[in-house]
Amino acid sequence: MVAERISWESVRRVGSRITTPLSPDDYLRLVNPLWTSRELRGRIEEVVRETDDAATIVIRPGWGWHYDHKPGQYVGIGIQVDGKFHWRSYSVSSPPRRSGGTIAITVRAMPEGFLSEHLVSGLEPGTILRLAKPQGDFVLPDPPPARMLFLVGGSGITPVMAMLRTLHRRGSLPDVRLVYSSTTEERMIFRDELRSLAEEHDGFSLHEQYTDSDGVLSFPDDLEQLCPDWRERETYACGPAPMLDACEEAFEAAGLEERLHLERFSLDLGGDGAEGGTLTFSNTNKSYDADGAETVLEAGEAAGVGMPYGCRMGICHTCTLTLVEGTVRDLRSGEELSGPNERIQTCVTALAGDCTLDI
Amino acid sequence: MAIADVKEYTHLSSEEVEELGRELDQIRQDIEESRCDADAAYINRLIKVQRGLAAAGRVTLFASRWRPAWVAGTAMLGVAKILENMEIGHNVMHGQWDWMNDPEIHSSTWEWDTAQPAEQWKHSHNYVHHQFTNVLGHDNDIGYGILRMAREQKWHPANLGQPVYNALLATLFQWGVALHDLDIEAIRKMEKDPEVMKKQLAQIGRKVRRQVGKDYVIFPLLTGPAWRSTMSANMTANLMRNLWSYMIIFCGHFPDGALHFSEEEIEDETRAEWYLRQMLGSANFTGGPLLHVMSGNLGYQIEHHLFPDLPSNRYAEISDRVRPLCEKYGIPYTTGPLHRQYGQALRTIMKLSLPNRMTKADRPDGPHGPEVQRGRLSDAERQQKRRELGGWSSRASA
Known part of the structure; x- marks a missing residue:
């Protein structure tokens, strides 16, 4: 595998001598849009409608994609709408495969989300989109815990589905309880598949909560009813923020926060921020005093510099710029990155002292 | 006469100039807001055609010992190189397509098919030329340090050779461009920062090796018996x-109607006055759509200088709005057929090879002003860069 990859790299290097200043991939992609590893790309193979407002999008990734995502991770998707690439991240709902094939994401059209709407109803098979590598810590451990509880609301089912499918494919679901809330039965994504999984596996049981008619679950009272042994289970929760907050509170009250694993669909730049400092733009010699909570991207925009940006959540790397000097802190991990010539994602980093940025 | 004050020259009041600025800002805003799928499709299609032509040309040349294949292959390759340099490379590096958020068609990553490294081009062109357009002593593109193109530039006996230098520059244009940002004169006077020079030379060396290797070593070797052809x-x-590209570029600012400015003009120059200077300092040429594509839409030089980072496929539409504005404010809008515009540039090259007293000025701005210093300014002596000119990476990190 390694030998193969090295030889591809050297073929590309030799090839680039005749295609310079371009890379051979820049020509090959005109033959087949997926024959390039310059940027990760994928082609939509199929759009499968799951409910009235949700669809599964099956994507065939191009060169350079490694099918090594962990069940539960998300990928960045960049689609060109009105000529401009927009980025969002979606959980992969298909289980990882050893080799080849496709990946699937499941998307619900949000009333205010023009991109999700576009994904669900506006995309033709054959459309080329950009991909960003799988990320995320909300993953199924290997080996999986013996007893698990999944607390899911709405489209929060997607990462959990990847986990369940992985367990199913391996042939055995351990003791798994799924408590799945949806406004109505019709809007419940994957309900048929989940029901048949529940029939097939003795260890797997499913509770369907229709919140329009039955009300929202309350924690921990309803949990005592639906899953009396919840305290003994590794719990994975994914869904709307109020549900996750209530869930977190209940687990904290029980002193069990270590057993709870959460996936929030919005960027949490919780961190401690950074010290802030003066940000200088080497191109114009403009400078700007940024505080530690402001991202480098926000600081640049506030200073009136035409900053490149994409997803604004650290996925797509469109905003990456070179740090000439100084130190920034990654607001997600707290990791510090220092110049010179460090490539930083401006949308998720903040200044830890004075910095100079190459733009 | 070099213009020291655009307002005075155009007989416009400050209010009128600011009003003109607002109208031009409105055009910018309208175009920015209407950029869409069709624009993205345009540049993608053009890139496809250009790469297709390049590939087809290269393949055809395997049979280049057969004369018709040589002709066809050369033509395809030549056209591909022209498209790449003019309509694609130049415009992408201005940031005209950055709005698409496409990392593969972006000013920060584009490298073009010519000997000059993209980064040095972005400095010498996007910043120095576009910001200081036609300001004597500031814009190094007035004669490129090789030709005397303004009567205010001091005559030297060496200028007698201008007809020859001009022919050499046209023939070896890519090499002239490759060395443009180095500032040979500063190197000769030992005024150049050796650190920066080393970096620039290394950059040029790397690029030249690859470019020359491709065209004059690897492809001839690959074609085996057809190596010579x-x-x-x-x-x-x-x-x-x-x-x-030499001819098109010489039509941008060297026809008689493209005026020169003295450095008084750029002191406290407002954005609207900058617009006005761009309009007075640039010249268009007329022609059909094919000519405009082949010349990177630089036949709309005035529009390009007003809005260097708006997509080139929209310049025709922009010119339909700029021209009436010029009429409304009584500002000259210099344009004419390609042969006439180039003819005027050529005449200036010939005339200015001689001392001023032996020739008569052709420019509408009358007798010439005081002589300007030779040599270039360093970035430290220049104003901050305007945003809309497109980016370039800093010298230090080059």
Whole structure:
């Protein structure tokens, strides 16, 4: 595998001598849009409608994609709408495969989300989109815990589905309880598949909560009813923020926060921020005093510099710029990155002292 | 006479100039808001055509010992190089397509098919030329340090050779461009920062090795028995590109109607006055859509200088709005057929090879002003860069 990859790299290097200043991939992609590893790309193979407002999008990734995502991770998707690439991240709902094939994401059209709407109803098979590598810590451990509880609301089912499918494919679901809330039965994504999984596996049981008619679950009272042994289970929760907050509170009250694993669909730049400092733009010699909570991207925009940006959540790397000097802190991990010539994602980093940025 | 005050020259009041600025800002905003799928499709299609032509040309040249294949292959390759340099490379590096958020068509990552490294181009062109357009002593593109193109530039006996230098510059245009940002004069006077010079030379060396290797070593070797004809074809294609881009570029600011400015003009110059200077300092040429595509839409030089980072496929539409504005404010809008515009540039080259007293000025701005200093300014002596000119990476990190 390694030998193969090295030889591809050297073929590309030799090839680039005749295609310079371009890379051979820049020509090959005109033959087949997926024959390039310059940027990760994928082609939509199929759009499968799951409910009235949700669809599964099956994507065939191009060169350079490694099918090594962990069940539960998300990928960045960049689609060109009105000529401009927009980025969002979606959980992969298909289980990882050893080799080849496709990946699937499941998307619900949000009333205010023009991109999700576009994904669900506006995309033709054959459309080329950009991909960003799988990320995320909300993953199924290997080996999986013996007893698990999944607390899911709405489209929060997607990462959990990847986990369940992985367990199913391996042939055995351990003791798994799924408590799945949806406004109505019709809007419940994957309900048929989940029901048949529940029939097939003795260890797997499913509770369907229709919140329009039955009300929202309350924690921990309803949990005592639906899953009396919840305290003994590794719990994975994914869904709307109020549900996750209530869930977190209940687990904290029980002193069990270590057993709870959460996936929030919005960027949490919780961190401690950074010290802030003066940000200088080497191109114009403009400078700007940024505080530690402001991202480098926000600081640049506030200073009136035409900053490149994409997803604004650290996925797509469109905003990456070179740090000439100084130190920034990654607001997600707290990791510090220092110049010179460090490539930083401006949308998720903040200044830890004075910095100079190459733009 | 070099213009010291655009307002005074155009007989416009400050209010009128600011009003003109607002109208031009409105055009910018309208175009920015209407950029869409069709624009993205345009640049993608053009890139496809250009790469297709390049590939087809290269393949055809394997049979280049057969004369018709040599002609066809050379033509395709030459056209591909012209399209790449003019309509694609130049415009992408201005940031005209950055709005698409496409990392593969972006000013920060684009490298073009010519000897000059993209980064040095972005400095010498996007910043120095576009910001200081036609300001004597500031814009190094007035004669490129090789030709005397303004009567205010001091005559030297060496200028007698201008007709020859001009022919050499046209033939070897890509090499002239490659060395443009180095500032040979500063190197000669030992005024150049050795650190920066070393970096620039290394950059140029790397690029030249790859470019020359491709056209004059690797492809001839690949074509085996046809190596000799492949090499001559590649040389001819490069020559085609050199002559064509030289001619188009000389029509941008050297026709008689494109005026010069003295440095008083850029002191406290407002954004609207900057617009006005761009309009007075640039010249268009007329022609059909094919001519405009082949010349990177630089036939709309005035529009390009007003809005260097708006997509080039929209310049025709922009010119339909700029021209009436010029009429409304009584500002000259210099344009004419390509042969006339180039003819005027050529006449200036010839005339200015002689001392001023032996020739008569052709420019509408009358007698010439005081002589300007030779040599270039360093970035430290210049104003901050305007945003809309497109980016370039800093010298220090080059």
